[in-house]
Each structure stands twice: as structure tokens, then as C-alpha cells.
Amino acid sequence: MLIFCFSAVWGSPIELYGFGSRNLGLANTGAARAGIESFSLNPAAGIGEMQFLLGYSWLRSSFTEPPMVAWDSNQDGFIDGLDDPIQPPWDYDDSDGLSLGMLHPLGKRMHFGFNLYLPTNRILQIRTYDTAFPHWILYRERPYGYGLISGVNVRIYDGLYVGIGSELAYKARVRLSGTLDASLQAGDEEISTQAMLDIHEIQLDAVPASAFFFGVFWESQSIEGLTVGASYRSALSNPIDVDLDLQINLGVNEFAGLDEIDFTLVAPVKLSLLDYYKPARFRFETSYTNWKPLQVSVGLEWTGWSDAFLNTAQVVEGTVQIPILFSEPTSLDDGNSYQVELQDTWSVHMGLESELSTFGRPILLRGGWGYVSTALKNYGSNVSPLDSPRQFFSAGVGMTHLLPIDLGPLTWDFFGQYHIFAPGFIEVDYDSAYTPGAPVESEIPIGGSLLAVGFQTRMEY
Secondary structure, three states, rough: EEEEEEEOOOOOHHHHHOOOHHHHHHHOOOOOOOOOHHHHHOHHHHOOOEEEEEEEEEEEEEOOOOOOOOOOOOOOOOOOOOOOOOOOOOOOOOOOEEEEEEEEEEEEEEEEEEEOOOOOOOOOOOOOOOOOOOOOOOOOOOOOOOOOEEEEEEEEOEEEEEEEEEEEEEEEEEEEEEEEEEEEEOOOOOOEEEEEEEEEEEEEEEEEEEEEEEEEEEEEOOOOEEEEEEEEEEEEEEEEEEEEEEEEEEEEEOEEEEEOOOEEEEEEEHHHHEEEEOEEEEEEEEEEEOOOOOOEEEEEEEEHHHHOOOOOEEEEEEEEEEOOOOOOOEEEEOOOOOOOEEEEEEEEEEEEEEEEOOOOEEEEEEEEEEOOOOEEEEOOOOOEEEOOOOEEEEEEEEEEEEOOOOOEEEEEEEEEEEEEEEEEEEEEEOOOOOOOEEOOOOEEEEOOOEEHHHEEEEEEO
């Protein structure tokens, strides 16, 4: 059996930017602030009147261009001075998406709600990469996932809420079996070949999966405007098991002085694809809304990246059997010295909101700042993983007006976030200048930016 592992670090824009225009404009704070947008951070904080929100966001990335790298450009099986170096990709696809949310009171003590982010470019993307290529390990795949978070909360006593929720996803299994028949025959003037591939069966099964949220939200009864929130989300991943049952039949007839020979190669192949990985997360946050004219939110977050996998390919275990030639199967070893170790990250988030009155209507101005530490801890030779700490700045504006019909106030919110990766260099170590993926320089520059802008409307009814 031949076993490959294809893995990916993957999440969704909710992981990078947050959910809801108000939260995003306040540097992804919201775990200690009541409202419809809080379910993505803390289900216990999703309290208030019946609400519905609809929004859209544009997400872009731009990273520092890496150097050219060595590659078998002429496909002669060797890397030498005859091969031209190639340029690895460094800017990844855009990812825009639609946001939906709902909050519904259940009696006087409970609330139900959900937050949904649905990307419009693609729902699913599974891509592996050569480990030798310079690669931003946490950002190539992450913007392409959907996020569906729902939950309920209950008031224990005045000011104290507890909540539980889930982030819904799926797990999948793929089966494929087939036979490849090929023949090689030497004629009077030329060599003739023939090949036929017969796929016997393809089967795909997908089943629901979820991560769990637990949260606490507290409104101080003695200090007006002070709130505290804490939440924990378990890790969530989608390993896709792919079983390939391959049989290759090769016939050689009157070629190079050989008599007619038939070969059969039996190679069961097992692929393990990781569609996404969303790490465990703990967040603690406090907010104070009675400090006029400013409202302040400060949060601290831990993210468990140390248990994550990367989107690379490795042979874990494998054998190939040729019955006519060998009685015992031949074992396969992985020829890749891949080694990357991730670490847990810490991030801090701070947001300020101020209310102004213009033409008799309130306008909310928002701003924020955040810092996220790097997840890259150690890496071995012949690999080029890229990551660096990043800080980000956010801004937003919100306006509320009454509808002509009795449905409650309608709010328009706009937001922007700009993430800056710390510039610098990653030192790499390759066996030689002709090792696949070896950069033409000993240092690879790092740095870049992420940009998110969008709008949202929220209605109470």
C-alpha cells in the first residue's frame, strides 16, 4: 500500500478578519459586546432585540516577491546550468464573500442566533505545494472557506449569560478503483504503444462535523457600561480519506530482443487530504461603554496552531508489488526531508467607538489596532516556509435611521482593515544550489499586507 499525506492549513476569512462590520471596524473585538455579530467570537454575548444582517466584503492579499528558485525547467530529469530558474507564486487569489446573520430572542431569558460567511469565489479548494517553494504557510488557502456558526445562550441571573454553539462543517471520504492496461510493441519500422484506463468505481461520502463553542458574558451591575466576555472553541478539521485501488498491466512484445512479457503492478494508494484546519481558540475580552464620548474594547486571544498540519505531500508508508518479477513487495521511503514546526500564537485586539450627531442623526465612528504573533517555530533544510508577526489597523462608520414602516431601526455600517506583516528575511539551508526549489539567494525576503473592506446593513424587527 502506498500512503500519501496531503495536508493544508486552512480556515476562513472569519479567522483572519472577524465577522460583522462593527466587529471588523473595531479590530475584531466583540466577545464582550452584546449583539448579533458576537456569535463568531462568543455565543453568550449574542443578546438583544430580534435582528437580521446582510453584508459583503472584498479581501485582497499582497506579499513580498520571493527570489527565483532552481527547477528542472527543461524536464530532462536533472537540475543543472541548462535549467532556467522559475518564479514561485507570491500573490494569492482574491476572496470576496457574503455575510448573513440573525438574532432571535427565545422568551425572556434565551437567545438563538447564527453568523454565516459564504465566499463568492469558491467554496472548496484543495491544493498542495512543493515544500521547497517559498510559501506563506498560513495564508494561501485560508480565505476560501465558508463559516457557519450558530448558538444559544441563557441568562443565569441579572447580567450573567452562558452560551454554547457550534461551527458546522463536513468530513468526506472518496473511493476510486481502476485498471490501466498498456502495451509496447516493436514493428518493422517503428514502435507502437497502446494504453487504456478503465475506472471501475468512484464513491464520495460526506458527513456533518462541527467544532464546539463555550462562552460566558457578564454585564456589571455595579459599574455601568462594563462588560466581560470569555469563550473557547475546539479545533475543527476535515481530513478527506481517498482510497485508490490501482492495477497497472504492461505488455512488452518483441522489443529490444525480449520475448513477449506481461507485467502487473499492484499499487493500492491511500491519500489523506486535509480540506481545512481551524485551530482551537480561547479569547478573553472586556469592554467599557460609559466612557463618553469613547467606548473601549480590549481583547486577548490564544490560537492553538501547534497541532496544525501544512499543505504538503509526504509518503508515510508504501509498497509496490510486481508479482511476475518479485515475490515480496518493494517498500517505498519518502524522499522529502520536510520539517516544519508550528507554535501557538497570541494576539491582542483594541477598538474604540465614538458617537457623533450630524443633521440630527447619530453617526458611529470606529477604529482599532491588533497584533498577531508568528506561528512559525522551527523548520529544517530544503524548505522555505514563510510567516512573520503582523499588526493591523481598522476603521469603520455606522449610521442608523428609522424605516417608514414599523420594523425598527435600519443601520448601515462600513469597515476597512489593513494588515501589515513585519518585513525581514528568512534564512534557508539547501543541500546545493541545484536542489529543487533552492532560491538564488541565501535569504528570502518576507513581508506584505492583507486588505479587507466591506459594508453591511442590519435591521431590527
